[in-house]
Amino acid sequence: MLEIRNLDVSYGYAKVLHDVSLNIKTGEMVFLIGRNGAGKTTLLKTIIGLLQPQKGSIVYAGKEISNLSPERLYLQGFRYVGQEKKVFGNLTVQENIEIAAFASGEPMDVSLKKITSIYPKIKDFLKTKAGQLSGGQRQILLVGRALVGEPKLLLIDEPTQGLAAIVIEEIIHILDSLKKQVSALIVEQNLSLVKQLSDRIFLLKEGKMVREIISKSEESGIQDLEGYL
Amino acid sequence: MHYTIFYGLTIGAILYFISIGLSLTFGTMRVINFAHTITYTIGVYILITFVIFFKWSFPVGAVLAILAIIPIAYVIERFIIRRLYGDSLDYTFIATFAVALIGVDLIKWIWGPAPYPLSDPIGKYLILFDVSLPIYRVLMVISAILLFILLHLFFKMTIVGKIIIAALDDKDGVRCLGINVDKYFSLVFVMGSALAVLGGIFYAPISSIHPYMGLAILLLCFAVVIVGGMGNLKGTFLSAFALGMLMALTARYWPQGAETMVFIAMAVVLIFRPIDI
Ligand SMILES: Nc1ncnc2c1ncn2[C@@H]1O[C@H](COP(=O)(O)OP(=O)(O)OP(=O)(O)O)[C@@H](O)[C@H]1O
Numbered sequence: 001m002l003e004i005r006n007l008d009v010s011y012g013y014a015k016v017l018h019d020v021s022l023n024i025k026t027g028e029m030v031f032l033i034g035r036n037g038a039g040k041t042t043l044l045k046t047i048i049g050l051l052q053p054q055k056g057s058i059v060y061a062g063k064e065i066s067n068l069s070p071e072r073l074y075l076q077g078f079r080y081v082g083q084e085k086k087v088f089g090n091l092t093v094q095e096n097i098e099i100a101a102f103a104s105g106e107p108m109d110v111s112l113k114k115i116t117s118i119y120p121k122i123k124d125f126l127k128t129k130a131g132q133l134s135g136g137q138r139q140i141l142l143v144g145r146a147l148v149g150e151p152k153l154l155l156i157d158e159p160t161q162g163l164a165a166i167v168i169e170e171i172i173h174i175l176d177s178l179k180k181q182v183s184a185l186i187v188e189q190n191l192s193l194v195k196q197l198s199d200r201i202f203l204l205k206e207g208k209m210v211r212e213i214i215s216k217s218e219e220s221g222i223q224d225l226e227g228y229l
Numbered sequence: 230m231h232y233t234i235f236y237g238l239t240i241g242a243i244l245y246f247i248s249i250g251l252s253l254t255f256g257t258m259r260v261i262n263f264a265h266t267i268t269y270t271i272g273v274y275i276l277i278t279f280v281i282f283f284k285w286s287f288p289v290g291a292v293l294a295i296l297a298i299i300p301i302a303y304v305i306e307r308f309i310i311r312r313l314y315g316d317s318l319d320y321t322f323i324a325t326f327a328v329a330l331i332g333v334d335l336i337k338w339i340w341g342p343a344p345y346p347l348s349d350p351i352g353k354y355l356i357l358f359d360v361s362l363p364i365y366r367v368l369m370v371i372s373a374i375l376l377f378i379l380l381h382l383f384f385k386m387t388i389v390g391k392i393i394i395a396a397l398d399d400k401d402g403v404r405c406l407g408i409n410v411d412k413y414f415s416l417v418f419v420m421g422s423a424l425a426v427l428g429g430i431f432y433a434p435i436s437s438i439h440p441y442m443g444l445a446i447l448l449l450c451f452a453v454v455i456v457g458g459m460g461n462l463k464g465t466f467l468s469a470f471a472l473g474m475l476m477a478l479t480a481r482y483w484p485q486g487a488e489t490m491v492f493i494a495m496a497v498v499l500i501f502r503p504i505d506i
């Protein structure tokens with residue numbers, strides 16, 4: 001459904017992605033791994049339209065989308081959850097969801113039902129200012145918010161970074177429940193999670209795509225990967 | 230003393246009206262908007278055009294001035310401010326300052342450089358705590374408080390208000406939810422400009438109307454915004470009245486020092502709470 005070909009991306013004169021190619025098929029959960037500074041976040045931001053590529057193409061459902069804005073891509077079903085776990089801190093959890101519901105034209109109770117179905121405990125926080133949530137709760141709110149409307153492709157940047165083990169379990173559970181419902185490209189350094197959930201894995205090294213692992217049954221492949229991280 | 234306090238409230242109200250727009254423009258668009266002086270001044274000149282030249286009533290002139298500023302503010306936002314998104318702050322400052330200077334010349338060209346007098350449109354007094362207060366100024370203070378409540382409700386209760394609060398926090402986050410943030414920023418800008426004109430309309434009869442009237446007051450408003458926290462609406466309200474009061478109290482004992490004190494207060498705040506630009 002998404003096909004990225006020969007992408008070059010720079011910040012000013014500093015080229016960060018070199019000739020990167022990657023594809024995601026409908027319903028797949030694909031992981032992107034790589035060391036700090038490899039360019040993983042840059043790639044996600046380019047897909048969602050926050051950055052413009054200098055070269056290459058991004059084709060979604062047969063159409064070139066590399067020149068589309070994040071606003072337009074949202075309407076096509078793209079959902080981005082950034083690495084900083086930024087919520088709208090001065091608004092309540094409910095209002096955070098309300099904004100997403102407003103944007104997608106979905107009735108608020110439908111949105112709430114979707115989110116409570118992946119994480120029932122959210123009901124206790126609806127009136128809490130999102131800025132007061134813990135890191136794990138923020139992450140869950142962000143993933144939940146991404147399900148509002150008709151998501152087709154989730155782009156999630158390091159969902160478990162900096163979170164406690166129990167919360168990571170919760171997030172694995174949530175991501176697992178989303179498998180097959182939506183396609184996803186997830187950046188993640190936690191290899192046991194990657195192993196558990198991935199359909200395919202791409203490895204990015206110093207801005208270049210070095211390899212793709214076809215199936216997670218390649219146990220030895222995953223072992224190898226640790227060497228790169 | 231009662232009169233001094235009342236005078237402080239009046240200045241606070243004026244500073245509040247003008248500062249809201251500055252604070253919101255900085256908070257949402259990250260632009261230091263010196264052109265704010267010019268929307269404010271042009272608004273006042275439109276007012277006197279109706280009131281002095283056409284001899285229409287003051288309230289009618291006031292409403293027309295506010296309506297007239299809406300398209301002007303929209304054009305400034307759409308063609309100047311919007312191009313400055315993401316630029317460094319000093320650059321936005323220089324570009325909007327240029328707009329302000331062009332505006333001053335435009336005003337001199339249309340209305341001439343000489344000041345215009347405008348008298349208190351109500352002219353009646355209210356006796357309170359043994360002092361007689363001009364009703365006009367009482368109205369001004371009440372309007373500022375009402376405006377604060379209205380804005381509070383707008384940002385708390387309406388989806389448009391909530392989107393703006395969200396964008397103050399994380400513009401890209403809002404964009405990634407499919408919302409065209411620029412449209413809302415335009416609205417914020419126009420709203421801030423209209424409120425500045427409202428402030429100008431209130432202020433005009435008790436000050437003098439000349440092409441540079443906006444520049445002097447804008448510096449004070451920058452102090453209000455810095456002390457109150459950029460993009461912080463409650464902070465802007467409190468800081469406008471606090472600095473207004475400080476000006477009034479200083480003026481009572483040291484008339485020349487009133488404005489200086491405001492900037493000293495600002496410097497003190499900056500020492501204890503540096504702004505991260
Ligand atoms: N705004 C920016 N301006 C200039 N260079 C940047 C910018 N953002 C990132 N970079 C550089 O681009 C390279 C890739 O950064 P990126 O954030 O995409 O890496 P990453 O793989 O997501 O790393 P991490 O695991 O730390 O999140 C890094 O060398 C980084 O220093």
Ligand SMILES: [Mg+2]
Nearest residue numbers: 040041042083
């Ligand atoms: Mg990253």
